[in-house]
Amino acid sequence: MAGVTSNDKNLELLSSLIENWEDETVEFKEAGNDFDTNKIGLYVSALSNEANLAERTSGWLVFGVRNKTRSVVGTEYRTDPKRLDGLKKQVNDSTMPSMTFRSIREVTHPDGRVIMFEIPAAPQGMPIAWKGHWYARAGENLTPLSLDKLDAIRGQDQLLDWTAQIVEDAEVSDLSPEAMNVAREAFAEKNASRISRETIESWTDEQFLLHIGVMTKRGLTRAAILLLGKPESAYLLNPLLAELTWRLVGQESAYEHFTIPFVLATTQLYGRIRNIRIRLLPPDELIQREVEKYDQKSILEAIHNCIAHQDYSRHSRISVTEYPDRLEFVSVGSFFEGNPDEYALGGHVPRQYRNPTLVQAMTQLNMIDHLGYGIEHINRSQASRYLPLPDYDLCTPNEVKLTIYGRVVDEGYTKLLMQDSDLPFEEVLALDRIQKGRPVPSQTLRRLRGKGLVEGRKPHLRVAASVARATGTQVDYLQSRGQSDEYCCALITDYLKKNGKTSRTTLNAIVYPALSVELTDGQKGNKVKNLLGKLSRQGTIRYMSIGKDPGWILG
Numbered sequence: 068m069a070g071v072t073s074n075d076k077n078l079e080l081l082s083s084l085i086e087n088w089e090d091e092t093v094e095f096k097e098a099g100n101d102f103d104t105n106k107i108g109l110y111v112s113a114l115s116n117e118a119n120l121a122e123r124t125s126g127w128l129v130f131g132v133r134n135k136t137r138s139v140v141g142t143e144y145r146t147d148p149k150r151l152d153g154l155k156k157q158v159n160d161s162t163m164p165s166m167t168f169r170s171i172r173e174v175t176h177p178d179g180r181v182i183m184f185e186i187p188a189a190p191q192g193m194p195i196a197w198k199g200h201w202y203a204r205a206g207e208n209l210t211p212l213s214l215d216k217l218d219a220i221r222g223q224d225q226l227l228d229w230t231a232q233i234v235e236d237a238e239v240s241d242l243s244p245e246a247m248n249v250a251r252e253a254f255a256e257k258n259a260s261r262i263s264r265e266t267i268e269s270w271t272d273e274q275f276l277l278h279i280g281v282m283t284k285r286g287l288t289r290a291a292i293l294l295l296g297k298p299e300s301a302y303l304l305n306p307l308l309a310e311l312t313w314r315l316v317g318q319e320s321a322y323e324h325f326t327i328p329f330v331l332a333t334t335q336l337y338g339r340i341r342n343i344r345i346r347l348l349p350p351d352e353l354i355q356r357e358v359e360k361y362d363q364k365s366i367l368e369a370i371h372n373c374i375a376h377q378d379y380s381r382h383s384r385i386s387v388t389e390y391p392d393r394l395e396f397v398s399v400g401s402f403f404e405g406n407p408d409e410y411a412l413g414g415h416v417p418r419q420y421r422n423p424t425l426v427q428a429m430t431q432l433n434m435i436d437h438l439g440y441g442i443e444h445i446n447r448s449q450a451s452r453y454l455p456l457p458d459y460d461l462c463t464p465n466e467v468k469l470t471i472y473g474r475v476v477d478e479g480y481t482k483l484l485m486q487d488s489d490l491p492f493e494e495v496l497a498l499d500r501i502q503k504g505r506p507v508p509s510q511t512l513r514r515l516r517g518k519g520l521v522e523g524r525k526p527h528l529r530v531a532a533s534v535a536r537a538t539g540t541q542v543d544y545l546q547s548r549g550q551s552d553e554y555c556c557a558l559i560t561d562y563l564k565k566n567g568k569t570s571r572t573t574l575n576a577i578v579y580p581a582l583s584v585e586l587t588d589g590q591k592g593n594k595v596k597n598l599l600g601k602l603s604r605q606g607t608i609r610y611m612s613i614g615k616d617p618g619w620i621l622g
Contacts, residue, residue, distance in 0.1 A: 077174040079510035081181060084127055084136060086509060091204045092118045098130035098142045098182075104154070105198075108161055111186055112197035113168070113204050116212055118188035119220055122401065125169055131181035132209075141179015151182070163196045191419070193222045229379045230290040230425035234303050237287040239272050241300040246328035250295060250432050251275060253330075257433040279431040280424060290425040293374070294432070296327040310384040311370065313339045317391045323342075324384075330432065333370045340366065342388055358452060360473040361394065365445045369469055371434045372441055372554060373398040375426050378465065392474040402467050407442055407459040408496065445471065446496070456499040460552070501528045504554030526557040551579040555598055560607060560621065568611060568618040574599070 084093050084265035094110050096102065107128065108247055114126030131142035145151040151171060159167040166187060174181040189195045192216060201212035227613045255273070267275070281291035292303050301309045304327075311329070313336050315321040323339060325332035344357045373385045378400025388395040400421060420426045429435045442457075449456050455472040494515060497507040501521055512528070515521040521528055555578050562577055563569055582591050599619065602608045606622045 074175050075510070077172050077183065077560060079508050081139075081174055081183065082178070082509045085127060085132065085184075088137060089417070091206070092121050092123050092227075093124040093129065094127070094207070095129045095132040095134055095137075097133050097140060098144045100143045101132065102144055104157055107154070107184075108158060108197040109202050109209055111158055111162065111166075111168075111184075112195050112200075113202040113212075114186045115189045115195040116201065116203050116216065116220065118186065119191075119194075120216060123188055126186040128184040128186060129181065130184075131174075131176070131179055133343065139176045139178040139181060141176070142182060143180070143195075144182060161198050163199065163224065164190070164193055185601075189220060192221060228422060228424050230288060230293065232289050232423040233283065233286045233288055234292055235286065237289070237292060237296075237300070237303050239276070239299055241287070241303065242272070242295045243297045243328045244330070246268065246295045246330045247272060247275070249330055250279070253432040253434070254279060257431060279428045281428045283548065288424055289379070290422070292327060293379075293425065294328055294330050294428060297424075298326045298328075300324050301557050306567075307379055307382045308384045311336050312384050312386045314386065314388045315339075315341075316388055329374055330434075333367055333374070334432075336370060336387060337363065337366055340387075340394065342366075352371070361471065361544060362445075362448045362452065365471060366394065368435070368441045368445060369394075369396045369471060371377055371429060372469075375429050375435055376400060376421055376467075378421060381465070393470050393472045394506075396469040396471075398467055401465055402459070402461050407461075408493075412451050446492075450492070450495060455503070456496060458503070458551075504528075504550040526554065552598065552601075555581050556602055559598065559602065559619075563608060563619060563621050568616065568620045570616075570618045571595075571599075574619060 071272060074487075084090075085095075087093065088095075092114055094114060109541070110128050114128060114514040118124070118126035130144050131139060133140045141418070145154065151173075155167040155171070159165050169185040169187045170183075172183040172185070174183060194201045194212060201217060203210055203212040203216050251267060255262075255267050258267075273282065276287070276291060282292065289304060292300060293309065297305065309327050311325045311332050313323050313325070323336075325336050340361065342359050342361050342363070345360050346357055370385075370387065373396050377383075377385060377398045381399045385399075386395075386397045388397070435441060445457050449472070454474070457472070458470040460468040460470070463520050494511060497511045498520060500507050501515075504526070506526065507515075508530075512521065558577055558581060559574055562574070577593065578595050578598070579591050582594055586594065599608070603610065603622075608619050609622045611617060611620050
């Protein structure tokens with residue numbers, strides 16, 4: 068029920084759901100004094116199935132919001148807590164397979180009481196039926212679950228863990244002795260409290276591989292080859308490009324490919340990163356302290372997460388690009404469960420994984436934890452060192468890009484946030500986004516405005532001038548790093564809304580000042596080209612070549 072989550076957080080969630088009105092995993096109803104229980108069941112089936120197809124953990128049915136005006140009007144539906152809680156059993160009794168709400172949240176809004184029913188996504192391969200029939204949504208309408216959606220859900224139980232598949236021709240001799248020694252040592256450290264080192268050392272290679280879950284009675288799995296295979300054994304994974312690629316971009320350029328075994332390759336790649344020492348002035352101290360530009364644990368955590376969660380069925384390499392002020396990690400495959408903020412704030416524990424066999428083995432070898440704490444660690448590490456928080460770019464379909472910054476950004480500003488303002492970490496996260504030109508939830512934005520820390524209008528928000536003056540470094544940072552892709556895209560679309568068809572030359576002139584001063588004109592031109600390409604693929608803008616005056620227009 069509602070007491071588990073604070074009213075402020077529920078209000079923030081409600082605001083976010085209203086902002087994303089057209090989402091087929093959310094339904095709003097006015098539900099003044101009552102609402103048909105059977106109709107609730109229809110929505111439970113539809114929203115659960117749509118959440119599954121959208122790869123969301125939950126769908127939402129919200130009472131107390133008027134559809135036409137998109138405004139809160141309040142509801143008197145089941146004001147008795149016992150009757151409201153009793154709805155869970157009614158839903159459970161008529162759904163197949165049986166399920167019920169993950170939570171029922173009563174929200175106190177200035178304009179009235181709101182009830183938010185959190186509906187878990189249908190399990191993999193199992194659509195949810197209400198009284199024997201499956202439902203879905205088409206826009207805002209309830210419809211029977213179409214055959215293509217039914218097939219999509221039912222086909223999920225046929226999806227196999229790529230890393231668990233047996234490599235028919237592989238033998239233990241295809242594994243690297245050095246990698247095996249490193250793996251045994253890591254396993255011994257991880258399990259020191261329950262298995263003695265002498266016992267682990269007494270195991271044969273086969274027994275050790277069985278213990279970490281990368282070998283079965285039928286043979287070695289692909290996970291075994293990825294983590295422990297000799298470089299010359301990479302062909303066993305064809306057509307996968309089993310590589311980690313490091314690139315250096317800037318005044319100097321270089322690259323190197325690292326193939327299997329990944330147990331060794333991640334440390335080798337880290338050795339290529341130029342982790343120089345930078346100076347920081349800690350709070351309440353007068354002497355500067357030198358620290359490494361990047362936290363080694365965070366970098367290895369990022370690389371290991373790429374390996375653990377990559378979609379290997381797409382046969383792509385993992386890339387790490389080093390810029391003068393940041394590192395970018397790119398892996399193929401959508402963010403598998405939840406969103407980065409849920410992990411950053413320390414509350415989300417994943418229920419499933421794309422590569423469970425690989426994840427389990429990497430956990431046993433102390434390369435990752437499987438409770439979702441890695442993202443939280445990277446965020447906290449960056450904040451404690453007064454560096455920008457990491458960014459996750461999920462805009463490109465089937466690809467995740469993580470950026471970790473290695474340059475001091477508004478050192479005094481960050482100290483002000485972390486020490487003088489007593490802000491909770493979620494607000495620190497929001498302010499970090501604002502200084503980068505990224506969007507933040509409306510409810511959080513209102514709180515920051517109330518504290519005098521933010522000014523301007525969406526999408527051109529900025530840290531309040533009083534804060535900027537206190538730090539004196541924000542302008543230098545933005546000139547060096549440049550604004551975010553979201554900010555630059557907003558410059559383009561805002562200009563097209565006001566001025567109509569616009570030439571590429573004009574758009575260059577608009578966007579160039581927002582890009583990093585460290586980029587050459589050629590690099591800036593390529594950046595604008597990529598931004599236009601992304602907006603075009605999304606259908607936001609298009610190029611009109613007909614007539615004497617071709618140019619870009621809104622889609």
